[in-house]
Amino acid sequence: MWKRRSLAWLFAWLCFWAFLLPTGNSYAGGEEEPPKETGAEKAFVTSETEAAQVAGEVAQEAASGEAEGGPGELYAISAVLLDGDSGRVLYEKNGYEVRPMASTTKIMTCILALENLDEETAVTASAEAASQPKVRLGMREGEQYMLKDLLYSLMLESHNDSAVAVAEAVSGSVEGFSTLMNQKAREIGCENTCFLTPNGLDAKKEEDGVTMSHSTTAADLARIMRYCTVESPKKDRFREITGTASYQFRAAGRSFSCNNHNAFLHMMEGAFSGKTGFTGEAGYCYVGALERDGKTLIVALLGCGWPNNKTYKWSDARKLMEYGLSNYEYREIYQKPELSDLPVEGGIPAGGEANETAFVPLVEVKGEGSRFRLLMREGEQVEVRTELETSLTAPVAKDRMVGRIVYSLDGETVAFCEIRTVASVEKLDFTWCLSQVLGMALEP
Numbered sequence: 028m029w030k031r032r033s034l035a036w037l038f039a040w041l042c043f044w045a046f047l048l049p050t051g052n053s054y055a056g057g058e059e060e061p062p063k064e065t066g067a068e069k070a071f072v073t074s075e076t077e078a079a080q081v082a083g084e085v086a087q088e089a090a091s092g093e094a095e096g097g098p099g100e101l102y103a104i105s106a107v108l109l110d111g112d113s114g115r116v117l118y119e120k121n122g123y124e125v126r127p128m129a130s131t132t133k134i135m136t137c138i139l140a141l142e143n144l145d146e147e148t149a150v151t152a153s154a155e156a157a158s159q160p161k162v163r164l165g166m167r168e169g170e171q172y173m174l175k176d177l178l179y180s181l182m183l184e185s186h187n188d189s190a191v192a193v194a195e196a197v198s199g200s201v202e203g204f205s206t207l208m209n210q211k212a213r214e215i216g217c218e219n220t221c222f223l224t225p226n227g228l229d230a231k232k233e234e235d236g237v238t239m240s241h242s243t244t245a246a247d248l249a250r251i252m253r254y255c256t257v258e259s260p261k262k263d264r265f266r267e268i269t270g271t272a273s274y275q276f277r278a279a280g281r282s283f284s285c286n287n288h289n290a291f292l293h294m295m296e297g298a299f300s301g302k303t304g305f306t307g308e309a310g311y312c313y314v315g316a317l318e319r320d321g322k323t324l325i326v327a328l329l330g331c332g333w334p335n336n337k338t339y340k341w342s343d344a345r346k347l348m349e350y351g352l353s354n355y356e357y358r359e360i361y362q363k364p365e366l367s368d369l370p371v372e373g374g375i376p377a378g379g380e381a382n383e384t385a386f387v388p389l390v391e392v393k394g395e396g397s398r399f400r401l402l403m404r405e406g407e408q409v410e411v412r413t414e415l416e417t418s419l420t421a422p423v424a425k426d427r428m429v430g431r432i433v434y435s436l437d438g439e440t441v442a443f444c445e446i447r448t449v450a451s452v453e454k455l456d457f458t459w460c461l462s463q464v465l466g467m468a469l470e471p
Contacts, residue, residue, distance in 0.1 A: 098350035102339035104310070104330030108347045109249035110355075110402045111257050111316060111323030114216075115441060117351055117402065122246040125219055126329040129304030129312045130185045131248055132227030132241070134255050135208050137182055137268065140193050141261035143207075146175035148196060155201070156191040159226065163188040170279035179274040182302065183285040190226035201225060215254045217247035229308045249327040252314045256300050257323065269300040291315050291344055298348075303340070307333075313340040317348050322402060324351045351402075360409045360434055361399035364391055366446065369429060374421035374452040387423055388449040391432060397442035399434070410435045415446055421454040 097118060098108070105126055108118040116122060150173070152166040164186040166172065172189075174196060180189040194204035201224065208222035223230040223241040230241040243251075255265045270292065274285045289301040291313070301315030310330040317324050326347045332339035366389040374385030393399070401409075415430030430446035 098346045101328075101343045101346065102332050102336070103245075103328040103343050105245040105328070106331075106343060106347065107245040107249045107325075107327045108351050109246075109253060109325040109327070110351075111253050111318075111325050113398050113401055113441065114250065114253055115401070115436070115439070116246055116249075117324075117355060117404075118347065119246060123219065123244050124329075125240075125242050125244055127229055127241060127306060127309035128227060128243045128248055128329055129229075129306045129309035130227040131302050131304040131312045131314045131327075132222065132224065133181055133185060133190055133304075134265075134269075134302050134314065135211065135222065135251055136190050136193055136204075136225040137178055138255045138259055138261060138265055139204070139207055139211060140174065140178060140197055141264055142259065143197050144174055146173070146178070148174040150174050150177055150192050150196040152188070152192050153195055156188045156195065159187040159191055160228070162186055164283065166192065167279070172278045173276070176274075176276040176278060176283070178268055179271065179276070179285050180283070182269050183271065183274060183287045185288065185303070187226040187228065190224075194225035211254075212247070212251065215250055215258070217243070217250055219244045220247045220251075227304055227306070227309075229306045243329075245327040245329050248314050248329070249325045252300075252316055252325050252327065256316050256325075266300050269302065289315065291341060294341060295319075295345060295348055311337060311340045313344055315344055319352060321357065322352065322355070324348055354404050355402040357400050358403045359400055360403075360442065362411055364413065364432055364444075366391065369416065369419055369448075371419045371421050371423055371452045373455055374419075374423065375455045385421065385452050385455070387419065387452050389429065389446055390449050391444040392447055394431075394443040394445055397434075397444070399442055401436070401441060403436070407436060409441070413446075419448075419452075421452050423448055423452040425449070425451040 101120055103120065105121040105124050106119065107116055107122040109115070110117055149171050152168055152170045152172065154168045157166050157168045162185055164177075164180045164184070166188050172192065174193065177189045177193050180186045181193060191201060194201050198204035198207055204225055205222050208225070209220070212220045212222065220243040221239050221241060223232055223239065227241065232239045256262055259265065269287075269289070272287050272292075276283055276285075288303055291301050292298050295317060297317045297319030299316060299318060301313065304312035310333045312329050312331060314325070314327045316326075324347075326344045328340050328343050331343055368386035368388050371385040371387050374387075376383035376385040403409075412433045412435065413430065414433065419429065425448055427448045428445050429448060432444040432446065433440055434442040
């Protein structure tokens, strides 16, 4: 009996300590830190294991994200999910907060080079280009390179010296190229972007007593990516370069090899373009695009962790893309209006009787750039508002705009139609009245 009791107490004691002691590789600090970054722009998921790890993290938070009506918790300080078709922001987290964007800058450098120079253009490396910090191609002052080769160096390996050489080839100087970058940003609707460098290195500049920083917002960065991949006349070539896995070339008596560091191209079906970035101020950044199920989605991430958290951007990008694919479907928003003829004061009536009221028929004309097929989430409703003059005063010209039909979603105008006159209406004046009287007098 005594032995049995002793064994029972011993067994209970062992179970107690087995419960308290940690198992496996766990430790007090929690989850193991991701591998340390070996250099800017080297955050490349090279193994299926890492990709599966990121996918697992996304799956774990999917349920809570859907419950909240969003993609779930994100690592990025600023994030945007953009509909590449319409340009509408589908989701944002601090999407309009101004932040540095590191080497994601280079998407603008690349598209401007494609739009302004022939790819066979010879580019001579200047002292400034050759002096750029890592990551770099290693060009030397006076060496010549073909622009085409430098664009692959720029977008696949993110070489800073190639960015400066390209900028100087296009505009003659980094300052001139920065002006061109800012002009293009304004043209495509980016009002909170300031380009100071072609490579994205952290930079500041004093102008008229104001300190300007090389910066953008997640929303603006996504718009720039949309321009590069959807709107630019050189979009196909941009897609081809940024979607290339590896590229080799010879120049200045040397051989070079470039490998694409955009791991997201291999993480999700339909991913076709993107650019990574990292600086001490910006943290890890990413902008990428995906096409699937007839949808084009663009993700922009700023401040998405610092070393040792290189995989955070892949987790956030996947989470946002999955959210867009799962929760947004195309819907037709066009509604055919019922337009009544508009009365025209002092106009000549169609029946020719002076005591009648003149009317002019109306027609709707779809507004330039308007899209009536939108990606929308369940529960979203488009508001349709008609703005129309109640009456007109003669004379009225044909094709005169007299109103608009505005389609808005969440307070933002997404499409519109112009309401125009189908015919002209002349003014009822003394000359017309006299002609009517003479006509009646001459009747047999």
